[in-house]
Amino acid sequence: MLPRLSNAITDHLPPSVRRPRYDRRAVTTGIVHLGVGAFHRAHQAVYTDDVLAQDPRWGIVAASLRSPETYDALASQDSLYTVSVRSQAGEDLRLVGAIQRIIVAPRAQDDLLDVMTDPRVRIVSLTVTEKGYCHDPATGALNEAHPDVVHDLTHPAIPRSAPGFIIEALRRRQAKGVLPFTVLSCDNLPSNGQTVRQVLTRFAELVNPDLGRFVANEVSCPSTMVDRIVPATTDQDRARIGEALGIEDAWPVVTEPFTQWVIEDRFPQGRPAWETAGAEFVVDVEPYEHMKLRLLNGSHSTLAYLGYLAGYETVADTMADPAFVRLIEGLMDVEVTPTLHMPPGADLTSYKRALIERFKNPALKHRTWQIAMDGSQKLPQRLLGTVRDRLREGTSIARLSLGVAAWMRYVTGVDENGAPIDVRDPMAARLRELADRAGRSAENLAGALFAVREIFGDDLPQDSRFTGAVTNSLKSLYEKGAKRTVSNLPGR
Template identity: 70%
Template sequence: MRLNDAALSALPASIRRPSYDRRSVTAGIVHLGIGAFHRAHQAVYTDDILRHDPGWGIVGASLRSAGTRDALGPQDGLYTLAVRSGEGEALRVVGSIGQVLVAPEDPQALLARMSEPRVRIVSLTVTEKGYCHDPATGELNEDHPDIVRDLANPSAPASAPGFIVEALRRRREAGIAPFTVLTCDNLPSNGRVAKKVIDRFAHLRDPDLGAYVEAEALCPSTMVDRIVPATTESDRAEIAAATGLSDAWPVVTEPFTQWVIEDRFAVGRPTWDEAGAEFVADVEPYEHMKLRLLNGSHSLMAYLGYLAGFETIAETIADPGFARLVGGFMDEEVTPTLAVPPGADVTAYKRALLERFGNLALKHRTWQIAMDGSQKLPQRLLATVRDRLKAGAPIDRLALGVAAWMRYVTGVDEAGHEIDVRDPMAARLREITRSVGPDADRLAPALLRVREVFGSDLPADPHFTGPVTAALKRLYADGAKRAVEASL
């Protein structure tokens, strides 16, 4: 039997399911980028508050493919969340998503939903590349193909900025207050990035519209934290066996979850704090801790671990050399750059991270984390690099992480096998790496000239280029595992 509203009564009593009448829920949120992370994080917080706050149901939207809609449509938007740890597994069915739209199939349907007066929040998990921005500067990439297309055809957009600005225009024309734009992606000052991008896009469309969006659209920043590996066929089979129901797209995650939100909303907000979210005046200290410690460590392990032959993060951190590398990276290179939030225990946070990385129940693949590195490196590693260089401090482990990315994007691993490099700049990176070959003295400067990643400052600083080139030489000469051991 397929999971859906009618089948909820067939679930074992031990499995949690929506505690509210789903028929009473109305949509107050449109979420762009209805992927696994959103369904393991924001949709769960929302599910927890709908019993007493039913005006905040979610309409999800895929900006690219129909996969999520095709999976969840026959299930009435329901899906199973599996929370796994060394202590076992807890299952629940989440019901906060009432509808999933596919933007390329019918952009007008999505714009109509975003223009409804009762929709007061448009949230996003579109990954770094979905903002169509320059990761090194945070500015809108005006040459991005989706931006060029949307400026030429603004009433039928394809990009997240295009949809947001067109919906805001329609609301203004109809006399409806603007929604709050709530980004939940791993970007430093993500609200400010989103604001900068949509303001510029609106100004490019029309100066009068730009002035309106700049004055009226609110984009609070957030920090989100939960590890969510890609769902596998094995996950589907195990969850079906436990629930007795077929679920086309369950989600697997860890017990830990955190959501810190800047308390700045245009027309009301859900009571997410009652489900454990934190509303604060300034998110930046929290996001720096998370981006630099968790995400930075993840990227360090993803590239080096993949090259060393480790399939998952848990396997990588179980290696004593990698455990010491990550511990030293967090303690000696990242922590000195942090402004720790009031009341936060950074030592306990780092200890918890190491335990989370080692969760064998989560098969979080190094290859998955390695995706989109050209978009991730500026936030996860290079921001820390800049702070370290400004302080005149060493960057040995950071440089090794950057060099590992360079080695990874050549598309050939240490055994000579092809790497499936998934990155919006993959074609350009491939062209660069093939033109110079596997020579660190040529490869490092060639990749450092990719301004969208490294900006103009880092390639001109020998305190950065020297350690990165030296680390890349070690990776070619000794391999990732020995390079990690030699770095201790």
């Protein structure tokens, strides 16, 4: 039986394994991160780990707002974990120590709020996924009827939601005369800084109009673009990494070599020198955000739904089919790229070429089912914004509409062989009820789902160019299946 990873045992790691280049005991907390999932641990925590040797004031206290799984795995190993970077060339392992400790918020609201109120904490960052903002994905506005929002407005001292924790912490800081922290969203939301500002300002207004003005005028919410593919860790990953380390790591993370972080430089109380670790600071992140959301995330979702329906387990499996490569190349080149407006020097051709190679990486077992989660929250950002731009220009949406139709087919909860699909989505029950009523009629199913305003808004269901294209694609998926439908698509 292997010994467990901990501070005391890091000297016994193989020389090839990189480890923190700083004394963890000297690190103080400067960041609270909400949503301690695999992506944060493979992305922002790694950037922060790289700068702690020069500036130890930016340690991270991470919080899970729901599940205790990450805490249960990492608490006994001093919150240390391994990042495995996998490519066809092999596997590179490094130990990351930027996270000082993990709080399970439902068990310790007071502890988390106390840390967030500490004057040394100058940044609160988030990777809570789209659904964690308790907002309407179609408009970006706070969903005031969301159960967690209703609870947090009634019980502010024991919040459940990310907005609830942030606003209560800001209220306490204001009452104590402590300057507000910067709120840094690292989720795939359009204009994520503006979106989180809109959500937080409205939430604060509902608490107290003066607090609403304080949040609107004093709290900085820079936008960001984050990019790194991070599949779910498997038991095979744990066994392989444990054997390579000679030490058990209960929850390593696996990722790809590529990583990117573009950030608007608006941090009134200071920030880590993330640029020394490769982050790029810009005045306006929006062009980069559109590039990533539409090219990478839009392609990823399209691959996930169609690939799953076609019987492919991973993105790499899906991209081994030449028809799917043609689909994604056409989606990116023909339908997405004309909607992007990049600053001078941005090389979209190289970015798209790199995306195709990243999707094909056989060492990265990124399951189509994992990417397919929470589609109701993702479609507006990943596909529907591009659809609106294309319709405005009067140009083709053939591939975009197929991606939307594949989502519709997926959320019926039954695959092409009649087997159940484990649909994970905050609206899963409602979507399944609509699908069951519609039966196997493409027209009925599309019509029922178009009526979900939180996803499609008021405009798209009224545009026959959109509804007709999606319905025809859905008919093909029912009649021919995903593989034949994709194979029959015309070339670029």
